[in-house]
Amino acid sequence: MNGWVATRRQLDPGRWHFAQGPIDLVIGAEGEAGPCALAFEAAWARFGPVLQRLVQELPTLRAPSPASRPPAGPVAARMHEASSRLARATGVFITPMAAVAGSVADHLIDCFARPGVRRAYVNNGGDIALHLEADAHYRVGLVADLGAPAIDAEFDVLGSERVRGVASSGWRGRSLSMGIADTVTVIGADAASADAAATLIANAVDVDDPAIERAPASTVRDDSDLGERLVTLAVGALSVEQVDAALDAGERFALQLAGHGLIERAALVLSGRWRLIDRSGRRSLKVEHAR
Amino acid sequence: MNSPALDEQEPAPAVLKSRPPEKMAVNKIQCDACPVLCQISEGRLGACDRWGNVGGQLRRMDPVVLMKRPDVEVVPADPGKWDGRWLREDSPVFVSGVASGTTYPDYKPAPFIVASRHEGVDMVTVVTEGIFSYCSFKVKIDTDRYLGPEQATVRYKDEAVGHVTTIEYGSQFLSLGGVHHLTGGSKREGRMACELMERLGNQEAVDLRIEGGAALTVQADRPPIVNGVEEQRMRVGCGSATIGIFARQWCGHVDEVVVVDDHITGVLTEHQAGRCLDMPPSGIRLRGRKSTPGRYFQVANPGTGWGGTDITDPLSIIEGWDPAVARPGQSLLMVSTTGEHAQWFELDQDLMPRPAAMPAVVQKVVDRIGENCEPALATVLFLGGAGGSLRAGVTENPILLTRSIKHLLTRVTCGGAPVYVWPGGGITVMADVARMPKGSFGSVPTPAIVAPIEFTMRLDDYQALGGHMDRVRRIEAVWATGEHRLIDWIGDNPWPLGTPG
Numbered sequence: 001m002n003g004w005v006a007t008r009r010q011l012d013p014g015r016w017h018f019a020q021g022p023i024d025l026v027i028g029a030e031g032e033a034g035p036c037a038l039a040f041e042a043a044w045a046r047f048g049p050v051l052q053r054l055v056q057e058l059p060t061l062r063a064p065s066p067a068s069r070p071p072a073g074p075v076a077a078r079m080h081e082a083s084s085r086l087a088r089a090t091g092v093f094i095t096p097m098a099a100v101a102g103s104v105a106d107h108l109i110d111c112f113a114r115p116g117v118r119r120a121y122v123n124n125g126g127d128i129a130l131h132l133e134a135d136a137h138y139r140v141g142l143v144a145d146l147g148a149p150a151i152d153a154e155f156d157v158l159g160s161e162r163v164r165g166v167a168s169s170g171w172r173g174r175s176l177s178m179g180i181a182d183t184v185t186v187i188g189a190d191a192a193s194a195d196a197a198a199t200l201i202a203n204a205v206d207v208d209d210p211a212i213e214r215a216p217a218s219t220v221r222d223d224s225d226l227g228e229r230l231v232t233l234a235v236g237a238l239s240v241e242q243v244d245a246a247l248d249a250g251e252r253f254a255l256q257l258a259g260h261g262l263i264e265r266a267a268l269v270l271s272g273r274w275r276l277i278d279r280s281g282r283r284s285l286k287v288e289h290a291r
Numbered sequence: 292m293n294s295p296a297l298d299e300q301e302p303a304p305a306v307l308k309s310r311p312p313e314k315m316a317v318n319k320i321q322c323d324a325c326p327v328l329c330q331i332s333e334g335r336l337g338a339c340d341r342w343g344n345v346g347g348q349l350r351r352m353d354p355v356v357l358m359k360r361p362d363v364e365v366v367p368a369d370p371g372k373w374d375g376r377w378l379r380e381d382s383p384v385f386v387s388g389v390a391s392g393t394t395y396p397d398y399k400p401a402p403f404i405v406a407s408r409h410e411g412v413d414m415v416t417v418v419t420e421g422i423f424s425y426c427s428f429k430v431k432i433d434t435d436r437y438l439g440p441e442q443a444t445v446r447y448k449d450e451a452v453g454h455v456t457t458i459e460y461g462s463q464f465l466s467l468g469g470v471h472h473l474t475g476g477s478k479r480e481g482r483m484a485c486e487l488m489e490r491l492g493n494q495e496a497v498d499l500r501i502e503g504g505a506a507l508t509v510q511a512d513r514p515p516i517v518n519g520v521e522e523q524r525m526r527v528g529c530g531s532a533t534i535g536i537f538a539r540q541w542c543g544h545v546d547e548v549v550v551v552d553d554h555i556t557g558v559l560t561e562h563q564a565g566r567c568l569d570m571p572p573s574g575i576r577l578r579g580r581k582s583t584p585g586r587y588f589q590v591a592n593p594g595t596g597w598g599g600t601d602i603t604d605p606l607s608i609i610e611g612w613d614p615a616v617a618r619p620g621q622s623l624l625m626v627s628t629t630g631e632h633a634q635w636f637e638l639d640q641d642l643m644p645r646p647a648a649m650p651a652v653v654q655k656v657v658d659r660i661g662e663n664c665e666p667a668l669a670t671v672l673f674l675g676g677a678g679g680s681l682r683a684g685v686t687e688n689p690i691l692l693t694r695s696i697k698h699l700l701t702r703v704t705c706g707g708a709p710v711y712v713w714p715g716g717g718i719t720v721m722a723d724v725a726r727m728p729k730g731s732f733g734s735v736p737t738p739a740i741v742a743p744i745e746f747t748m749r750l751d752d753y754q755a756l757g758g759h760m761d762r763v764r765r766i767e768a769v770w771a772t773g774e775h776r777l778i779d780w781i782g783d784n785p786w787p788l789g790t791p792g
Contacts (some may be wrong), residue, residue, distance in 0.1 A: 020325060021324070021325025021326060021327050021338070021339050022325070022327060022337075022338040022339035022340070051325065051326050051327065052326045055326045055327055055328070058327075145478060174340065221335065221336075222319070222329065222330060222331055222332050222335055222337075223329060223330065223338070
């Protein structure tokens with residue numbers, strides 16, 4: 001296979017895998033066969049130019065938000081918008097790249113918003129955009145620790161809610177993190193804003209401790225948008241007090257985002273300890289195996 | 292022979308080359324595999340985690356491993372330029388399961404179903420990487436030193452990852468990994484068990500600690516290290532066997548020989564071998580529990596001293612001498628089952644053994660014990676069950692594959708290494724990891740172990756067992772993509788293409 005070519009593969013009748021370069025999408029849809037098939041074709045057509053367009057604006061997208069001039073591409077514009085909103089609200093360092101996965105998912109989920117498609121998802125490596133008819137819902141499983149995955153919690157996203165994005169971040173994931181969270185999962189209005197918020201909250205779950213190994217991002221990965229900022233390489237055994245201190249810091253930041261209406265719900269996990277945040281005050285996230 | 296027809300393959304994709312930018316740092320290369328065009332420093336990966344800079348060369352980090360037949364020359368891959376030559380000849384390469392990928396959990400046809408030709412017969416090899424939760428590693432450690440009690444827990448980075456299992460002649464055995472540790476315990480236990488298994492399978496050295504026993508460093512096909520001491524050689528036999536082997540060579544040069552061994556300590560003049568040689572009794576009284584004449588159990592505690600016991604002073608196992616039988620000046624050789632420890636004594640007037648210089652003729656026999664000891668090794672066998680859904684990647688009717696293997700129509704290999712197929716139900720295979728390519732094993736975070744497995748059979752047999760005929764590709768087409776890594780065939784492993792058996 002040549003990476004220049006976008007590829008797709010049908011996994012089963014209602015599920016496809018789209019891939020190009022660093023992008024891997026698993027897309028599922030349910031509803032009437034005709035509209036679903038049309039939606040998949042539309043999404044495939046939309047997927048083709050995505051990577052090429054992003055690459056054209058990569059220098060802008062790696063620069064701190066808010067940028068003076070918004071980018072032109074449709075996915076880049078979503079990234080820019082999500083990261084700029086967070087930067088203005090918090091003043092924290094962020095680049096549009098923090099929202100890249102979610103923005104690609106949002107870009108494609110639009111194709112499924114048509115009569116006959118009951119529900120659909122575009123899962124971009126854990127950053128998920130959803131389409132739901134008003135009376136449909138998705139049950140989403142949460143994996144608290146990528147190093148030892150299991151469904152640790154479950155939650156429902158209802159069609160009647162205004163949330164259509166789910167995203168996770170943590171130092172064990174593929175992207176670099178400045179924090180030590182095992183995972184931060186965010187449910188928000190769309191995948192781009194959930195993606196960017198999860199990245200920032202995961203950065204905020206942090207504490208000073210000699211058991212944490214860090215190095216400048218530039219020494220870990222080429223072309224990282226984080227430059228010389230320290231990123232987490234390994235987290236050794238932490239005391240319960242230190243774990244709680246790190247979670248407190250993350251929780252404060254997450255509540256700040258919730259106060260600005262930038263996230264709906266969030267789950268923060270570190271060393272088996274949890275913090276749940278819900279803007280509506282409901283305890284809608286059911287923790288199954290939290291220890 | 293009436294071979295089923297093979298569909299023609301789609302042409303190999305063209306490889307596009309772009310011009311590297313002018314101001315690129317010297318130690319970087321530009322990846323042209325996708326539009327991101329990452330500039331990758333040596334030893335790093337691109338944004339996709341799939342391509343990397345290995346020694347200045349752009350490399351697919353997980354290309355399937357092709358193995359070159361030992362007796363042929365293979366021209367390096369030049370995608371698109373292959374001339375079709377192999378169609379008329381025996382295939383010079385074998386597609387291994389290493390890095391072939393898997394289709395889990397969508398058990399559709401395996402990633403590589405490859406047709407090749409051997410001695411005029413069309414063969415097919417179904418190549419996949421199995422994801423094994425049910426698998427383990429059996430480690431044979433050639434040592435008599437005490438490792439720990441049977442059933443004791445074996446720990447890796449403080450987590451329980453296996454146990455000490457039944458001892459065999461000259462070697463002790465560990466059973467490591469397995470589904471219970473991978474998924475039955477805490478998350479950390481599973482993660483550590485998985486890490487240990489992957490490293491052991493990839494022939495890396497691992498440090499283990501046995502509860503109530505020794506600290507070990509184990510690496511496939513390397514001497515084991517027990518409590519910081521590298522093991523040199525296996526014992527020639529138990530103490531009794533050592534007496535049996537060397538009795539005639541000692542007779543006439545020494546009045547008594549005690550071969551110290553944790554299992555059975557031998558006493559020459561009491562032993563059947565000494566009696567047959569008409570050796571007079573020496574009057575020695577040994578500690579321990581007498582078995583049959585001249586054979587003693589439990590003369591000391593197990594340990595890392597003489598002959599796998601905890602003793603450093605060999606005289607400590609002698610209770611005394613019968614004054615009616617023993618006489619001053621009588622000679623005594625004490626020696627371990629590897630010849631590593633040996634001491635010559637002579638009894639003084641009070642029947643106390645005094646160390647003395649060993650006669651050359653006896654030293655020669657002691658040396659011979661050492662010469663007869665084989666080098667001590669740790670050897671690692673992978674044991675895994677391929678009887679589950681993995682078979683669906685081979686055929687739509689999995690029982691036919693199982694039967695085909697049992698009837699020796701299908702040869703199973705792991706990374707080209709021969710396997711022992713355990714009798715009875717299922718496809719439970721055992722392979723020596725030292726005969727597999729380095730880096731054969733991987734893992735998924737479930738956690739479970741990923742191991743290569745190949746099924747090779749005649750093409751017509753493949754059709755008969757309900758194989759995925761529409762997915763059979765010619766080996767030449769796999770070669771032509773250029774997305775592979777070519778390695779040498781390993782050691783004296785039999786070439787898998789050909790009549791299984």
